[in-house]
Amino acid sequence: MGKRKRDAVDDHRPSPINGSAKEQKTSAQRIDASANNHITIQIVVGSYERVLHGITAEVPQFAVALTDKDSDECITFSDTFLFHAHTSAIRCLALSPPTSSKDTSAQNQRVLLATGSSDERINLYHLSASPPPRNNKAPPIPSLTSNAVTEDPKNRELGSLIHHSGPVTALHFPTRSKLLSSAEDSTIAIVRSRDWTVLSTIKAPIPKAQGRPSGDTAPPGCVPAGVNDFAVHPSMKLMLSVGKGEKCMRLWNLVIGKKAGVLNFGREILQGVGEGKWGSGEGRKVVWNQSGDEFVVGFERGAVVFGLDSKPRGRILPSPPTKIHQLRYLSTSKAPENPRSNKVELSNVLAVSTEDGRVIFYTTTPCEASGLGIDSSEAGIPNCRLLGQLGGRSTGLGGRIKDFDILEVSYGDLRSGNPEFITVTGSSDGAVRLWRIKVHDILYSLKANGSPASENQSSSMRVGSENTDATKPSSPSPRQIGTLAGVYETGNRITCLRAFVMVGHADSGGNGGNGGEHPEEEMNYESNNSSDGSDDS
Template structure:
């Protein structure tokens, strides 16, 4: 299906409220309301409207019991997919696998598709999480292409934005959030690709969006030098503050207790009450940052890709009064590191460990490289004195393509999952998607029936 021939629901600006009179009068889902007590609050200085709390873990209920514990290695994928966009409008898809030899293991990359995806450069790629099948690509041609990653087939084009698509993210399997140079963010429902909300407030280009791990709160930064917070449960802005510089990226930490703002060669690390904890001055221009957990030992890491042709690893101390320090460098590229993504995977039987975290970097040198985060030793005083240099475990060369963005997607589910278990889990996932989509749609109907309008955190 071509981009212009997508089904009509792909172009809808909002869902009509046909049965709003009988809907529940609730802005938050019941489980979300129950979690607003005793959780940290993201307090943003500036113009506010009912600042939303940062929600806690999802309440265990009907849908929560259907999936495996995400911390268990049995629920982790045993393989993964790497999807990259480029200036040359090409979309690359590779399959990543792990093989064992004795107690050692090695990574392998194999191309599974390469084709032109847009009529202009690809600026963002995103994949639905937890084994989801959707791949979305955003381009300077103002179109978001949607693909079925399992069948490697284009589904259609979302033509909601009136500017280049700068960022895409799937908060869950059921929803996708997009940002654009037109100053808006759009929340799509993956079931029918209807636009549930168009979030307005930024004056100028939106550069980056970060969704909290609870999927209920998002932060965005843009050309207007403003940090904005969005309540995704109500579908509206909740607070904003001036940051006096154009934020290029915003990222949440793995546990949601910190967030980082990147601009040029600086990284500002904040607590959720908007207290500036530390400012990192990187030696060269930054292009991407990413939080992740250690594999060996415990603690938070911040990965930073830059013009210096390497990925720098910062240790983020548990004591937030202590400054971050450089503990390692991932080397091998011959040009700037443009983007980075990570994924936890389960290792095959016979490997020295049960799981690890794979780090994928892309560069303007046209190469994708994989690193094993387990090669980084546990935190120690000795490590603080000397930087570790990590070599790539595998690479793929596109022969000169200028890569711009990357995302990692789940491959096969845990090796010891029974085939019947896989089938049941897939059925449950589809059922969960429908339930989650219905919840948010009913919330929108409630708000529309009351005459509420979507605004951008300012009145």
């Protein structure tokens, strides 16, 4: 019996043209994995009931291209953790970037979770960045509900921070190595995540009492004080903050930890966003865009977009008038391969969640042409062009959306290179909804000659007035630019929400690492000295 001739078999193999056979095999495996597998989204929600709820949503790749009915049947939700994290309502959440060390595998990557509450405490947790391994042999975890339960032993609690003396209002991880927190004690603390040491405390001035605004719940003899929100510039050198009882925003220099300036909100700005005579006029939210060339300040019923020169570029005023709860810019990880798709256009798209159950999308790009349906308001600030919306009473969803997050789906459109987005919304009725947004729908609205739903074109509505005609739609309803992909009922009144796309696959086991910290990019300000900005008015 003769030996088998391997050379004869190898002669029939096609020779690689654009690269080696090993590279082609790796590329083919990557395409097959992208075509056959799914993504897993980790969702974390806080509620008035002090409950911290972790949910994973498995979204198959083909579910992104199917109809709503098919997508709802394909998406699988499961509980990863559910417990009382605080002694009072949870007000804010923050997620850190995952570990980026080269020697850390996908199964060993960790994400830091920080939760802030009215009990003046900040709780810290380690979350696994990879889906929990599937163990079909293990008995199911008993539960009183029909929801699937999948525990991950790599999720663990780290401890609590008690450096604030007031309810925590905002949390943010600019990098994995730093955590910034603000509270109603008018302080912004910078904490190092390596040993959880408070490096510095920035003190915002307490505003002077200038009358009692409507809805003020401060006790007698006290004035509303505290930091409502803050935003760190992408360069990690500047920070903006807005506070209670202040009709201004403050700029802080993070290099030296000192105040850099104060921008007062003029009458035309406040009137342009519906802040009347008896309104507080304070900023509720502040957000930088991805490139750092503009920022938006959110008020109770509107928002104003500013440039780097601190001059207003445009205003956002939903119609019919409603309260605003959250603001977020669309962000993409890389520029699309298709030259027709512009990353700059997507980075200037702002999403706004409202009291009446909508997520409205606007473009903040300045438009000089008068034929785009943008009329100047009476205050002289142009209106941002409306692109579309998600949800709303027209779709049967009227509950207020307290918080939402926008995630870029990695598999997206492989041919054109355009990503797709999944928007995760949390409502006060306890529902977590996943919406699918195609990029070409947003680009179509951006390149349209006219506003697809010119809600700001209503000339019959005057800002700050109580005209009953303002509630009547003077133009067609905004077009829906997304489709509902899945709904999960938590049973709690949601106050805050954060989400991220998990790496790896659920079928890949692994014991996980020790969750140790890795050196990350450090912020410039490392001093232990506290800065005080109370010398300005």
